[in-house]
Amino acid sequence: MASSSLCHRYFNKITVTPFFNTKKLHHYSPRRISLRVNRRSFSISATMSSSTKKVLIPVAHGTEPFEAVVMIDVLRRGGADVTVASVENQVGVDACHGIKMVADTLLSDITDSVFDLIMLPGGLPGGETLKNCKPLEKMVKKQDTDGRLNAAICCAPALAFGTWGLLEGKKATCYPVFMEKLAACATAVESRVEIDGKIVTSRGPGTTMEFSVTLVEQLLGKEKAVEVSGPLVMRPNPGDEYTITELNQVSWSFEGTPQILVPIADGSEEMEAVAIIDVLKRAKANVVVAALGNSLEVVASRKVKLVADVLLDEAEKNSYDLIVLPGGLGGAEAFASSEKLVNMLKKQAESNKPYGAICASPALVFEPHGLLKGKKATAFPAMCSKLTDQSHIEHRVLVDGNLITSRGPGTSLEFALAIVEKFYGREKGLQLSKATLV
Incomplete structure (x- = not known):
C-alpha cells in the first residue's frame, strides 16, 4: 500500500484500524505522570504507560537533520514517546550541513528496550554509520521478527534495511540516487511513501512530513493522523514545482x-x-x-x-x-x-x-x-x-x-x-x- 501525498485525498486512500483509542491519552506520557504511593494512582499510571506508543529514532554524525527533526517532532505531536538515541559514543551529534543536535541517550544504553516503531533517518555518512551499527541491526531485525513496525527514509532503506535483508520480496522506496542499490534487494518503487506490511519507506527531506504522518496513522490511527497533519499546514500538492x-x-x-x-x-x-x-x-x-x-x-x-x-x-x-x-x-x-x-x-x-x-x-x-x-x-x-x-x-x-x-x-x-x-x-x-x- 502506498501514498503519494498526505493531503486530504491521502487520508481517504489509507485505512488503518487503530489498536486503541488514544483520544484521551495523547497529551500524556509516562515521564509527565507523577507516581503516588497508592494502588489506584499506580494503576492509572501503569495503564497510561502501557498505552503510550514507544518510538526509537537513532542518529549519528552525518544524519540528515531535517529528516530526523521532522520525524521526532511529528511523532511527538501524535503523543508517541520518542527516544532519540545516538549511535556514537556521545549524545552530541554533528548532523549534515553543520547542524548540531543533542540526543536523549546513547543507543548502547537502551539495546534491551522494546519499541513499537524504529525509524531511521538518512543522510551521509550517517546512513552508513547506522548500517554498520550491529546493536541497531540486531534491534531492527528483532523488531521485524516480532511483527513490529520498522521505517526508513532517504538512503537508509537501501543502505540499512536492504543490507540487513529486511526487504526481500517487499516493495520499498528511497532517495533517487540509491534506487539501483535498492533494486538489488527489494522491489524498488518511486512512491513518496511506501508501506509493505510492517515496513514503511520514503524518499528524502521533502517527503519526511508525509512519511512521519503516515507512521502516526500506522501507530495511532487515521483520526490521530488527520489531527496531527492539520496544524502542520502541509502541501496540498507535494512534488509539484514550488511557488511564491x-x-x-x-x-x-x-x-x-x-x-x-x-x-x-x-x-x-x-x-x-x-x-x-x-x-x-x-x-x-x-x-x-x-x-x-x-x-x-x-x-x-x-x-x-x-x-x-x-x-x-x-x-x-x-x-x-x-x-x-x-x-x-x-x-x-x-x-x-x-x-x-x-x-x-x-x-x-x-x-x-x-x-x-x-x-x-x-x-x-x-x-x-x-x-x-x-x-x-x-x-x-x-x-x-x-x-x-x-x-x-x-x-x-x-x-x-x-x-x-x-x-x-x-x-x-x-x-x-x-x-x-x-x-x-x-x-x-x-x-x-x-x-x-x-
Missing part, C-alpha cells in the same frame, strides 16, 4: 556570500529552524545560528535539543544580508521580548535589507514592533487574526519587497527555497527543490 507570491519586487543583493542570521530560542519550532538552516547551507550561504540567552543549547518546542553557533550577544556585532526568524510559540515570545533582537530587526528594515519570519513570528514579533507597517504578510493560520492587514494571509510564502513571511512547518522548505531564489535566482531554487524532493 511576490509583491513590490526588489533585488536582494549581497557581496561574495549571503550572510544570514537565524536566531533560535527555547520553544522555537525545530522543523522550521532546521529547514531554513539546512536549505540555506545547501545553497552555500553563510548561516549563523544565534541563541538567545546564556546557553548555546536550545530546547525547541517538541523538546529537540539544538546547539547554536554563537550567542545573540556575539552575533549582534556583525551585519547580515538577511535576518530570518523561525516560529514556535515560546520562541516567538522570546524573540518579541528581546530588545537586542528587535533593535537588530528594526535596523535591518530601516536599511532596506531583507528580513523574514514564519509561523507565529510574523504576528508575535513583527506586528507588535511595527515591522509590518505598509507591508503584506502571512503567518500561522491561528495567528493571522493578530495581523492588522489580513489581505494576503492565504499565501504559503509571501514576499513583499525586502520582507518574506510564511505559514508554518509544512511551508518551511518552500519558505527556505524562496529565500534561495531571492538571493541566487529561480534556477538555483528549483535545483535545490529537486535535490530535496520538495
